[in-house]
Amino acid sequence: MKNFHLALMISQGTPMMLMGDEYGHTRYGNNNSYGHDTAINNFQWTQLDARSSQFRFFSEVIKFRQTNKVFRHENFLNKSDVTWHEHNWDNFDSRFLAFTLHDSKGADVYLAFNAHDFIVKAQMPSPPPNRRWFRVVDTNLASPDDFVPGGVPGISSTYNIAPYSSILLEAK
Known part of the structure; x- marks a missing residue:
């Protein structure tokens, strides 16, 4: 997950993320999950707590992107x-x-x-x-x-x- 997140954040343009990507939330391959009123769409706070190192990495890479203009060519x-x-x-x-x-x-x-x-x-x-x-x-x-x-x-x-x-x- 860290490799993919790094690749996304160094890409030119606007990165597209979904809520939960910061801790590795999965929708089990469902690309159209909006109609599910289940855990597939709920923010999983316990997973966030369990994956705090993933969240920290995700946050730091975003901050790094924001402070380096080399990632924001027009x-x-x-x-x-x-x-x-x-x-x-x-x-x-x-x-x-x-x-x-x-x-x-x-x-x-x-x-x-x-x-x-x-x-x-x-x-x-x-x-x-x-x-x-x-x-x-x-x-x-x-x-x-x-x-x-x-x-x-x-x-x-x-x-x-x-x-x-x-x-x-x-x-x-």
């Missing part, structure tokens, strides 16, 4: 807005995607998504001049280390991205 991204770090476009078995979103002031954001069932050792791009990478998100880590608002310094030239996880690095 026009389609062009070559100066994004750098793709993918070299396997023709490999249909590749389940890894990495890119950097560029900020005009150098506050770039690097993102990588690993949908493989094995670790991907990703080569980190160079940060903008006079900046270094800080790990803000690693969905493989347990709460509260999965999202650190100020970021964690010390990112080396490679990063082991765990199976079925994603990372977000911020240049500071």
